Amino acid sequence: MPWQLKNDRQIWLQLAQILTQRIVSGQYAPGVRMPSVRDLAAEAGVNPNTMQRALAYLEERGLVSAQRNTGRYVTQDAQLISDTRHALAQEELTLFCEKMRLLGFTPEETSQLLKSKGESE
Amino acid sequence: MPWQLKNDRQIWLQLAQILTQRIVSGQYAPGVRMPSVRDLAAEAGVNPNTMQRALAYLEERGLVSAQRNTGRYVTQDAQLISDTRHALAQEELTLFCEKMRLLGFTPEETSQLLKSKGESE
DNA sequence: ATCGTTGTATTAGTATATTAATACAATAAT
DNA sequence: ATTATTGTATTAATATACTAATACAACGAT
Numbered sequence: 001m002p003w004q005l006k007n008d009r010q011i012w013l014q015l016a017q018i019l020t021q022r023i024v025s026g027q028y029a030p031g032v033r034m035p036s037v038r039d040l041a042a043e044a045g046v047n048p049n050t051m052q053r054a055l056a057y058l059e060e061r062g063l064v065s066a067q068r069n070t071g072r073y074v075t076q077d078a079q080l081i082s083d084t085r086h087a088l089a090q091e092e093l094t095l096f097c098e099k100m101r102l103l104g105f106t107p108e109e110t111s112q113l114l115k116s117k118g119e120s121e
Numbered sequence: 122m123p124w125q126l127k128n129d130r131q132i133w134l135q136l137a138q139i140l141t142q143r144i145v146s147g148q149y150a151p152g153v154r155m156p157s158v159r160d161l162a163a164e165a166g167v168n169p170n171t172m173q174r175a176l177a178y179l180e181e182r183g184l185v186s187a188q189r190n191t192g193r194y195v196t197q198d199a200q201l202i203s204d205t206r207h208a209l210a211q212e213e214l215t216l217f218c219e220k221m222r223l224l225g226f227t228p229e230e231t232s233q234l235l236k237s238k239g240e241s242e
Numbered sequence: 243a244t245c246g247t248t249g250t251a252t253t254a255g256t257a258t259a260t261t262a263a264t265a266c267a268a269t270a271a272t
Numbered sequence: 273a274t275t276a277t278t279g280t281a282t283t284a285a286t287a288t289a290c291t292a293a294t295a296c297a298a299c300g301a302t
Contacts, residue, residue, distance in 0.1 A: 069224060113214055114217075168268085190269040
């Protein structure tokens with residue numbers, strides 16, 4: 001899975017989002033050890049400090065915890081992961097609907113467009 | 122309509138997006154004169170240079186055209202406006218679906234969530 | 243005991259975004 | 273003719289993001 005970073009948003013925010021996605025989607029399973037800060041940074045092509053900031057953000061949310069010398073681990077709290085997943089989905093849903101509304105689409109039209117897109121793939 | 126600017130993306134990009142939304146949604150009708158750069162900047166609480174950059178972006182797309190001394194006008198090309206509107210909608214749609222996919226939701230689940238949201242409002 | 247890896251912290255340097263302060267040419271209004 | 277407003281351009285200053293280069297303490301592995 002590539003680290004597709006754009007320059008239109010702060011790098012650490014994008015990193016935090018990608019890391020979170022990997023956790024809630026199960027790509028980083030509960031309880032497993034994550035790659036080291038330096039490895040993740042190298043993989044993503046960013047400075048370790050920037051990756052560290054992203055990881056600190058996840059730590060604030062309880063999604064990961066750092067063991068000072070052995071590494072960093074994904075939380076084992078499946079409920080928290082699930083809650084986070086659904087909260088993020090709702091957030092995306094709300095933002096998407098608002099954008100479509102501002103473009104002049106009704107909720108019905110938006111729903112229809114999404115359905116059409118799904119069927120065409 | 123407020124100018125709700127965040128600091129997680131470049132200001133001029135946000136301004137350009139809002140201005141575009143106002144045009145494609147008909148809030149700024151085809152052919153009408155827009156407020157001056159300075160007025161728009163004051164209204165949005167940004168520097169005139171920043172607003173100018175956003176407007177230059179719209180001008181590149183042909184959505185507005187500047188009459189050197191009388192002001193700036195929305196294009197009269199209704200087709201261009203319509204095309205832009207649908208292109209932006211498709212773009213939002215694609216981005217949204219991709220984000221939901223990365224969160225671990227299938228297209229069907231995503232479609233269902235959107236439908237539920239619409240019905241609950 | 244030594245070495246390497248871990249997370250974390252600090253300081254400085256660089257690049258970029260935004261603001262600030264003007265300036266200018268063109269023209270409509272007076 | 274003068275004045276005010278228009279879009280546009282320029283230069284400097286400031287704030288912030290990111291990188292770079294280290295350093296340190298803790299601990300497992302050898």
